[in-house]
Amino acid sequence: MAKWREFENLVARIYQELLPESEVNLDDKILGHDSKTIRQIDVSIRHRLAGHKLLIIVQAKDYKKPADLPDVGEFATVIRDVRASKGIMVCNAGFTESRRVPGSASPGVRPSFLGFHRLANAFRDESRGQTFILRISSSRQRVSRSC
Numbered sequence: 001m002a003k004w005r006e007f008e009n010l011v012a013r014i015y016q017e018l019l020p021e022s023e024v025n026l027d028d029k030i031l032g033h034d035s036k037t038i039r040q041i042d043v044s045i046r047h048r049l050a051g052h053k054l055l056i057i058v059q060a061k062d063y064k065k066p067a068d069l070p071d072v073g074e075f076a077t078v079i080r081d082v083r084a085s086k087g088i089m090v091c092n093a094g095f096t097e098s099r100r101v102p103g104s105a106s107p108g109v110r111p112s113f114l115g116f117h118r119l120a121n122a123f124r125d126e127s128r129g130q131t132f133i134l135r136i137s138s139s140r141q142r143v144s145r146s147c
Helices: 003-018 069-081 116-121
Strands: 023-031 038-049 052-061 086-091 112-115 123-125 130-137 142-146
Touching: 003 023, 003 038, 003 052, 023 052, 038 069, 052 069, 069 086
Parallel strands: 052 086, 086 112
Antiparallel strands: 023 038, 038 052, 123 130, 130 142
8 A cells, every 4th residue: 555545544544533513434436517527535524513514625645744735725725625524635755834834725615724733642632622632553554542
């Protein structure tokens, strides 16, 4: 299996562990409202909250260098096109400073940026007020959770 595919699988497994009540899909296909084309989504998360349907899309980038402004702009376009409630970009190499430039994303679209280590090391579950620590074995790609 390609290294980038392994990274996408690992990110999906982390979200499945963190959000067991949600529907987490790897390599999802969602029709764009504006483009009328099928968009490939690395990881999609569907959740119902207080009767509302939420769609969160995750872009997993297995890069040697930090993700930059063009990556962010392209992802912001996808977020808007599929009408996602939230977009999260996870990059194992982190992000350049230019991705933080105001107006770098489309109006009304505010992606979240997570270096992989931030995602992998801790997660705050706001609904329960608990912090989960994830232990990841890179050799076997296992994810385990402890409170």
